[in-house]
Amino acid sequence: MKHSKKLVSLTALSLLVSFSSWGQQYVFTYSKLYSQLKHNVSKANPDVKVAFFFTNKGTGKLCTPVKAWMENQKHSEQLKIGVNKELIVPLDSNLKEANPLVFVDTPTGKQCDFSTTIMTREQLSGTVTYSQLQNIVEQMQSVLNELGGMFSSWFTPKIEGVTLEFSDKLPAxxxxxxxxxxxxxxxxxxxxxxDIGTGRSIIIPEQTSRILPYIPK
Incomplete structure (x- = not known):
């Protein structure tokens, strides 16, 4: 497990095949992705989820996969890419048993790294209270501890806030x-x-595109 001062990012095991000009194809077993997605059914953490993304190694910005699909000897099915560039993989116990391979092609000209991220299910804007964000942070910490396993309390970093991301780059x-x-x-x-303080609030000027954990250095 790896983390930075900006967000929590968990690396999943995969087979990586490089194309020319840094184009890449990732190949996963569905069961490996399922082992992380299964945390999304927890009723204790209804506001956050585990999600999959690809990040440009040079710029830190999100990559948009060119194509993604699952296949085995009998079937092939395209996977969707969310408007926030999330790789959307269905959570299905039957698929776990069939264990198809998951293929993802990333853009040429970019070196894109795969990461598993904790984020909110819904986006926020307008007035947001301390208690709302505290609830989100507590749920993120719970999922991070679950992903860390039995001894997570020994090494799991403490999430002390959130990183708000926006698709609109206008100054605000x-x-x-x-x-x-x-x-x-x-x-x-x-x-x-x-920074907010108990009983206080913040004003978010426009809807977020992603809300991620934040761990200060």
Missing amino acids: EIEFSNGLVKPITDGKVHILLS
Whole structure:
């Protein structure tokens, strides 16, 4: 498991086949992806989920997969890519038993790394309270602990806030009810719960594209 000061990212095992000009094809077994997706059915964490993305190694920005599909000896099925560039893989116990291979082609000209990310199911905008974000952070921590396994309490980092990402790169800022202001830089801003304060709130100027865990350095 790997983490950075900006977000939590968990690397899944895969077979990587390189194309020319950094185009790449990833090949996964469905059962490997299922082992992470199964955490999405927990009733204890209804507001967050495990999701799959590809990130440009050089820029840190998300890559949009060119094509994604599952296949075995009898069947082949295309997979969808979400508007936020998420690789959408169905959660199905029957597929786990069949265990097809999952193929993903990434764009040429980019070196894209696969990551498993914890994020919210729904996006936020407008006034958001401390208690709302605290609830999200607690659920993210719970999922991170589950992914870490039996001894996760020994090494799992503490999530202390969220990273808000936006598809619109226009200059904007997050206003805190306590008077603090944080600029949105290159479509991202980190929000610590301690910066908001119990009983207070923030104003998000436009709908987020992703809300991820944030672990300060």
